[in-house]
């Protein structure tokens with residue numbers, strides 16, 4: 532398929548990174564890419580999403596990869612997948628003859644293999660330099676559901692109206708479902724049999740990088756999981772800690788052991804991020820050497836330093852995040868062409884196995900299957916966000932009382948702006964419109 536046509540289809544079909552920040556997929560298509568990687572690493576503990584999406588939709592996902600690779604002229608297609616995903620690997624093996632040019636690259640289960648920079652190194656040996664994009668080393672990475680969505684719009688003219696989500700933790704029946712965009716997290720938890728603790732806390736995403744969520748937050752194109760934990764669980768306490776107390780605790784007890792730096796995945800790839808130096812500078816009023824503060828821009832926010840490495844229970848990631856946000860607010864942009872020092876030789880001994888994180892975080896009892904169930908969700912209404920992606924929010928011209936159909940465009944982004952179209956996920960009537968979202972009351976079918 533011709534590249535311009537493919538870009539238009541993806542933008543108007545609403546295809547964005549189905550996880551992470553939701554980068555519009557058309558904007559990643561670049562003829563400088565010689566390699567396309569499918570990210571099936573799913574490094575967050577407890578999530579069971581990507582392996583199952585790939586297992587169920589193997590042909591469609593591999594087909595989309597081939598179409599994308601052909602459009603940009605990439606010669607190499609690699610599926611980056613963990614060796615432990617045996618069912619997905621079997622599904623890939625069954626399609627081997629249909630896709631002889633697609634290479635499977637198996638990886639061990641450590642965190643964060645799903646980080647693009649880590650994945651690229653593991654599957655190609657190429658190192659993305661600090662602050663650079665994957666395309667700088669000729670690579671473009673797509674997540675499995677993104678490629679499924681690409682296939683659906685390319686082959687079936689079906690835009691993005693649903694999301695696969697794993698619902699796990701303190702729920703009666705951990706499961707993975709395909710649900711309409713705009714349904715609430717609470718409805719998802721109910722579909723998983725409901726919370727099994729009196730005081731549930733919700734995480735939108737995985738325990739390492741996910742954010743505390745409100746049960747009435749809604750599913751967007753980037754919602755991968757809802758993890759329910761008791762409110763007093765260690766992981767919830769870490770995520771709800773007060774940042775000024777985090778800073779005072781760091782001042783009182785960072786012993787400069789360097790464990791956070793020794794295990795930092797970006798530091799191990801030679802990037803100039805150094806959480807222990809940052810902690811020293813941030814807590815001791817160092818003013819001469821600002822590099823550890825400025826270099827926070829190279830942190831991926833993976834959380835290894837604070838969720839796993841620090842024996843004092845301190846929070847380098849959170850404090851670094853705060854500092855980064857301050858730099859962004861001041862309009863700071865990192866210099867171009869920064870070079871790392873190369874991959875550290877000790878890296879291979881310092882990758883953190885996912886099972887160790889599960890144990891350290893007290894998540895062992897939740898580390899169980901969440902099988903895909905082909906169940907229909909029947910929300911009474913959906914709240915569709917107009918910004919489910921990086922870039923300009925979509926603009927809608929809908930008004931109260933308008934009738935919409937599933938798949939109908941309800942938000943557009945103009946030709947020049949980065950972004951993606953937004954579509955209705957149900958048949959129904961528009962109940963409320965703002966510049967941030969559209970609420971649609973679902974048509975009730977006879978017998979409902």
Ligand code: SF4
Pocket residue numbers: 784785786787788789790791792806807810840841842843844845846847
């Ligand atoms: S691991 Fe904790 S105590 Fe050690 S240097 Fe890092 S923040 Fe300080």
Ligand code: SF4
Pocket residue numbers: 791794795796797798804805806829830831832833834835836837847848851
């Ligand atoms: S969150 Fe911590 S471990 Fe992860 S990249 Fe940032 S400093 Fe390194």
